[in-house]
């Protein structure tokens with residue numbers, strides 16, 4: 001039996017902070033909660049990323065809820081990736097329960113109930129604020145990575161973006177991109193090859209197939225206008241509480257490609273638009289990804305590289321990323337090694353493989369005189385976890401088996417009428433949810449092709465009339481196909497077309 005007082009001093013000293021901190025709960029020794037030995041996460045290190053892991057039903061999602069609520073209370077906005085749809089209850093206060101009061105008595109501070117400002121977001125056709133991005137914003141590199149294209153295919157994508165740029169054709173949705181791809185292999189083939197070199201139809205065919213695959217996963221809903229301004233994730237309500245933005249992804253489980261596409265584009269956008277934070281005493285935004293194995297599952301190597309890179313960089317923008325998943329091995333090593341906060345809920349040892357995984361997990365935690373880590377991991381109860389954080393100096397805090405506090409908001413979903421009310425009150429829904437399908441590459445190219453064909457028909461008719469009138473002349477004119485192309489190119493390059501598009505593009509680029 002270790003000395004309780006020494007342990008208490010060790011924990012309170014190790015988790016002492018100068019600045020603001022989030023109280024997670026109280027440390028436990030030999031299975032008992034040591035009242036007031038508080039385990040506190042400094043706000044300053046919340047941009048250093050983290051992991052919440054543990055077997056099913058051990059309390060991972062509730063830990064996410066606790067962190068999100070407390071960040072919000074301190075004015076830090078949060079984005080939650082809600083895979084199971086079990087987080088909307090944050091918008092309503094929780095309910096009192098004798099068990100919860102007991103838990104908090106052991107920890108050392110009273111339980112209170114509270115609701116938090118919530119915005120519901122979606123990337124599919126579920127209800128909520130529609131988050132979208134245009135293909136142009138995505139850019140050729142990201143698009144190629146996401147489609148897992150070869151170098152040759154990526155080259156073609158870059159050329160097509162360049163062509164659209166040169167010709168002021170806005171690429172808004174996947175329909176636009178498919179159109180330009182088709183145009184490059186049909187009507188515009190010759191002209192494009194003259195200017196940009198040969199494109200094999202095998203390559204353009206493969207690109208098209210991959211786009212169709214992305215569309216089938218719902219990508220057509222995600223690409224387009226009005227594109228989401230990431231600053232809208234940073235809202236604070238009139239009481240100074242950070243908004244908890246809940247992205248409902250319940251219908252995305254079986255569409256990992258769409259999800260990783262979305263995640264990567266969102267992170268890239270945040271990275272590109274947020275200012276450098278320097279040595280800040282609080283994060284700007286904290287993102288929690290529940291069921292995080294979904295973004296890593298089926299992700300290509302190129303995509304993984306990109307994610308790893310962004311995880312490393314985004315910290316400097318004051319953005320913390322928290323992965324919630326059953327097994328730490330679900331997260332790539334390169335990402336794991338960058339995580340400051342680790343909350344390990346119980347793991348269950350059913351098989352030899354389980355026991356091995358537990359040993360491995362235990363080895364990734366700091367050594368402790370007070371715990372046999374692998375034994376603690378298997379004996380933790382629900383709503384208890386091993387915690388290792390970073391102190392304000394960036395040094396790992398003492399390992400602490402922690403009795404976690406309970407969420408202040410509801411540990412269940414909103415009722416239908418509550419959800420309806422929340423959606424009706426949303427300002428962002430009004431801002432983002434009207435569908436815009438303004439003239440873009442798809443319509444413009446179609447128009448051009450049509451005009452060219454009409455001109456071609458007229459010219460042909462004229463030629464035939466001429467030929468008939470000069471029946472004596474036997475010399476035939478040039479083939480019509482090359483005439484089509486040259487007419488088309490003329491139309492495409494005509495100053496009127498370019499000028500009319502310039503206006504739209506100007507607005508888009510802002």
Ligand SMILES: Nc1ncnc2c1ncn2[C@@H]1O[C@H](COP(=O)(O)OP(=O)(O)OP(=O)(O)O)[C@@H](O)[C@H]1O
Pocket residue numbers: 054055056057058059060061062063326382383384404405406407411
């Ligand atoms: N901190 C806590 N305080 C009080 N009760 C808790 C706490 N954490 C978990 N619980 C209880 O445990 C239940 C399961 O928790 P939770 O949904 O967070 O598990 P999970 O690990 O996310 O499970 P899954 O892997 O199935 O998603 C909760 O509904 C709640 O009753």
Ligand SMILES: [Mg+2]
Pocket residue numbers: 060061062290
């Ligand atoms: Mg869960």
